[in-house]
Amino acid sequence: MTQHQRLRRTTRLLLLLVAAALGLTTLTACELKQGEDVVTSTRATAIVYSARQNSPTIDLTASSPGVDAVIDDAVDGHGTLYVVSADGAPAVRTSLTLASRQASEVASKRSRTANVSRVRQALAASVATTPEADTLGAIGVAADQVRGSTSPTVVVIDSGLATTGAVPFQNGVLSPGTDFQATAQSLKAARLLPDLQGMTVHWVGMGDTTAPQGALDQAARARLEELWRSVVETAGGTLTTDSRDAVTTTAPEQLPAVTPVNVAATSVSAARISVTLPETQLAFVGDEATFLHPDQASATIAELARSLTGSGVSRVTVTGCTATAGTPESRATLSQARAEAVRTELQAHLGGVPVTARGLGAECPGHVPDVGPDGRLTEPQAQQNRVTVVTAE
Template structure:
């Protein structure tokens, strides 16, 4: 680096001093796994173009989620933005958002360089990114629980400006703060469009107008949070993609690169989200097939969301029947309390019949499977209508099942 370029490099590294003042825990770097070493500038792994503009990173250094860090695709996108910014003479603002129970801005800085040549400019960029990468790895939650929805909104506001910006979320996505609290039974399985409509009705969608949104780490958890099944992770990704789109994002990219490792040991507690186990068949024991991406149905239809996934779930149920001529299965469809009672019974009956048809397709004898639909009138019904008369997505999803009762 030339002597003339050194002051610019010091200014470029200024984010570290800004972000580490007061709000971050010093000396908590994750060592060799830290994100301080940014990689090259290719962004082929992303499905969205990343504009040269302000960037806001909502990152969790919290309990129940792996230690903070940026996946390679996110690092590449950041390098690309800063490199192109130099070519365009633009000075992008970079903001770091702390994802916890009450998200806040952990700091921000503007990347500037007055380097006289490309090599010196690259040195300035790398110095800036080293400081930012260290700030990311040392980020720690301050408030118990986690409010991912508010973090996205704050990031959207931080990425606003005269140019289109980019919002990056790096978190498991298992929010535990209302109005998107995944501890609420059934919310993880609810169709994304219904959850989005409920958030819109509460004016709770994040403000992401015109931004590119990058979602990373969704569904990746750390103990004591139980791991999600592939179908549950798929539901989570679909929901946050729908939320970002409804919030006005111009493009939403999902990074599939998994995040692993332990949660930070020095972060406040976050409640564990109950993760229902996959349905299994046991003689004499009723099992409810959940309204999820493995064996659930498309809204207001008797059409499986994923027929192949449903086949995989129901194969052991069909095998149960074929193993003995005395075995039987009773299927009872249930529904949310929406529309008329007759409509609820009709839909729940058709869903029970759809499960029977798939079992028969898998080799089960049709004459040993009975079906009926009871709508929302069944033991265990969870109130799914709010005081304002609107349907509650979580409880409504919990009420949409087909109950399997096997007998010998």
């Protein structure tokens, strides 16, 4: 073998060794990406939070025991985290995969610190974009994200004073005379509760408010927790609460409006049971008193009637509400006709229990501003006002 041949052979051998080394490096990198040095899990947590009017804005740059515990639990679970807005149109704002690198203690600490920072940034970026607060709707959106995961958890960082959706508090639902358990059962019967089976709903800051929302006294706070506990447990979940104060900061400017809730005992003549049926659940043909989906409407009303019967009610009132379209007279006429349509269906199932219908047009408790500066109807808010309220005593 000549010197030239030996050189070529040596060169080929070196190239093979380099190629093998590169291949091993590539394989190892692929394995590390999916395996031993990266920790992931099937856990999922959804946090309901937005900087919004009437509820404290959390300072995510500061340490707050209750909020810190939520973030630490999510990060240490190495699963997926979702942030859901707490405004009038709840939606998923962010989803994060909280995988952690465990190649070394240093890598693990760096990975954890980075994940904590990502969660804080995601929460800080969640700012209300739609007027009002649909807390129950937000819990439903959050539940949809974590359902089927390991240890599904919904965290709510909010005052809990909803102003739209199926449980608007302006209608007096927080008053001392309300039967919270019966109300929750009626909400379930009307298919207005999310499926929280097997989920934990952890609430931070329930009852904490900021101006212009008035502060809640201890009695009102107790009723608020009783209401949400009834709702969560009736929906199949478990409620836990953390009342430790959080560090707050100045809210962003020009947040969408949220109607203050008067929680005084005499603010509204409250019924024992109050259920608000939104347009998404009980829809009418535009400007008519005809159900848009008759079969769905009949099923919803029948289930609600069965729940009311089981609660032993003696009197029921159906209130029709509209958006601010047309004249006051036309709104009153339309809302009365729609209330009558629901009353007729309810009466057929309630037997001798008297059912009264009334139409309040755009004057219903909880009506939110739905006309823009240009005088045009703002559809998202208009939809929030097209509701039917069923109360019972």
